[in-house]
Amino acid sequence: MMNVMYAQDTFKTIVQYIKDNKTAYVVTGMPQTKNSILHRIWKKFAHVTFFTVDENGTLHEVTDKSVTATVTPKDASIYYYVSAYDAETFDEKGEAAVVAELKAMFDFYVQYGMWDYYKETLMSKGTATYTTPEATPLAAGASYYLIAFGLEENSEGTALIPNTAVMKVPFKTTTPVVVNTKYRVTVDNITWYGAGYSVVPSDDLHYFHGIVKKSAFTGGQGQPLTDAEVAAAYVKEYENRYYDELYLNDPTTIKWTDLSSCGTQRQVVPRTWIRENELANEAIRPLVAETDYCLIAFGVIIFISGWDRCASKIASGQVTTALAIPDWIYNAFIPLGAFLMVIHTAERILDGIGELKTLHGADKPEGGDAA
Numbered sequence: 584m585m586n587v588m589y590a591q592d593t594f595k596t597i598v599q600y601i602k603d604n605k606t607a608y609v610v611t612g613m614p615q616t617k618n619s620i621l622h623r624i625w626k627k628f629a630h631v632t633f634f635t636v637d638e639n640g641t642l643h644e645v646t647d648k649s650v651t652a653t654v655t656p657k658d659a660s661i662y663y664y665v666s667a668y669d670a671e672t673f674d675e676k677g678e679a680a681v682v683a684e685l686k687a688m689f690d691f692y693v694q695y696g697m698w699d700y701y702k703e704t705l706m707s708k709g710t711a712t713y714t715t716p717e718a719t720p721l722a723a724g725a726s727y728y729l730i731a732f733g734l735e736e737n738s739e740g741t742a743l744i745p746n747t748a749v750m751k752v753p754f755k756t757t758t759p760v761v762v763n764t765k766y767r768v769t770v771d772n773i774t775w776y777g778a779g780y781s782v783v784p785s786d787d788l789h790y791f792h793g794i795v796k797k798s799a800f801t802g803g804q805g806q807p808l809t810d811a812e813v814a815a816a817y818v819k820e821y822e823n824r825y826y827d828e829l830y831l832n833d834p835t836t837i838k839w840t841d842l843s844s845c846g847t848q849r850q851v852v853p854r855t856w857i858r859e860n861e862l863a864n865e866a867i868r869p870l871v872a873e874t875d876y877c878l879i880a881f882g883v884i885i886f887i888s889g890w891d892r893c894a895s896k897i898a899s900g901q902v903t904t905a906l907a908i909p910d911w912i913y914n915a916f917i918p919l920g921a922f923l924m925v926i927h928t929a930e931r932i933l934d935g936i937g938e939l940k941t942l943h944g945a946d947k948p949e950g951g952d953a954a
Contacts (some may be wrong), residue, residue, distance in 0.1 A: 594620045601628060605787060610634045610642070626757075641712060648722070648917075649715035650754060652729050654707065661746065662706040663733040664689075665713045670726040670753060678749055682732065689734065690742045698736070698743075706734070720916065726755045764788055766880040772851065775872045779851040782844075782880050789843040790880055791817060794852050797875035813879065815922055830894040839891060893918065 590596035597620070601609065613635050614621040625633055634642050635651075643651045654665050664685065673681055692701045707713070713729070715721055733747035765785040772779040782792045795817070800808050808816075821842050822829065828836040852870060870876065896911035 594623060597624060598627060601631060606631060608632050608634070610636060612636055643714060648720035648756060650721065650727070650729065650756070651712065651714045652752075653710065653712050654731055655710040656731075656733070656747075658733075659709045661733045661735070662702060662708050663731055663747065664706055665711070665729065665731040667715060667721060667727045667754075668730050670728050673728050673730075673751075678751070681730070682745060682749060686734070686743055686745070693736065693740070693742055721756050723756050723920070726753065728753055764790065766790070766792075768878055768880065770878060777852045777870050778876075779849070780878050781850075782848045782878075784846070784880075787845055789840055789845050791821075791843055792848055792850070792878070792880040793817070794870070794876050794878050796871075797877050800877065811922065817879070830897055 588596060588600070600606070601624075609624075609631055611621055611633065621635075632644065634644050636642055650667055652665070654663070656663055668681065676684070689698070689701070689705075692698045721727060729752040730749055732745055732749040734743045735746045736742070737744050767783040767785075768780060770778055770780045778794065780794070782790075784790060791814075795813075799816070800813055802808050802812075825837060825842065829839070893911050893915055896909070899910075901910040902908060
C-alpha cells in the first residue's frame, strides 16, 4: 500500500509523518542542491536510517562516514583509480608523493602476477560509481579529496605508469548529530530492601536504565568515574552476559534493541520480595540496606548500531582484500566514536538522574534482616 500526501510545507509534513509512525527506515531520491530539505531531515532524525537511490537505481545508505560519487572519464577505454583521501595528509605529502605511494602498492601486484585480478577489483573503467568501503569508513566532520587518475602497464609489464592528470575534488563529511535526550525521573516507595521508579524520556530513542550503587561511579583506585565510563561499563556487562546470543548464534537470537528500552518505563526493585535469596534472580534481587544508590538512564542508539555492525563482521569472518585484515577492526571505530560522543555530552546525562538512599529499618519485616 502506498500513501500519497500533498502539503504546502513539505518539510514539516515529512517530519511529522516520520514522528507519528515511528519510522525506522526512509528511502528518498538524491538531493539536487545543497539547500535540499533532505539535508535538514537527515540531521533532525539521528535514530532513523536513510537511504538514497541514484540515477542507476542503486541504493546507498546516508551516513556521516562515507561518500558516493559518479566518475565519467573522457576516455572510456582506460582504467583509473578513484578513492577518498584525507585532505590534510594529501596537502602535506603533495600530489606526486601520494601518486607514487599508490603506484608502489599497484606495482607490487604487477610484479607478483596478481594485477589481472586487482585491476578488476581496485580500478574502474568507463562511468563508475564510487562508494566508501564499509571496512574503511571516513571520519565524521573531516575534509577529504576525491582523487582519480589513470594507470596503465609499461611495455615490459613490470610496473604501472600514470597516463592522466590527477583529478582532485574537495568535500567534507557531515558532523554527527548530538542527541541530547532528557529523562524525567521519579523515585518512590523507598523501603529498606527496594524502591520504585519511573523514567520518561524526551524522545523515542532506545536507552538503558536501572539502579546501581553509588560506588559504581568510583574506580578501582578510588578515582571518580565519568558518566561516560559508567555507561560504557553498564553496556559492557550486558555484552559479556549475552555475548553468544548477540554475536555467535546463527542467526543471532537477540539484538541490542531487545536489551534496551524505549518510551516511558516503570520499574520496582525488587518486583516481589523473596526472603530466600537463593531463589531470587537478578530481576527481583533486593537492594542492600544502608547503601547509597543512583538511578541512571542514558541513550544507546549509536552503541547499538555500532555493536550490531561489528557483530555482523565478526560472524561473517570477512577480511580486507589487500591485507587480509579482519573487517570488524575497522567497524570497531563506530562504537568507539559513540563512546567519545557520550563523553562530549556527559554532563547532560545526569539531568534526569535521581539519587536515592535506602532507609535502614523502614518497612523492615518484624524480626528479619536485610538479605
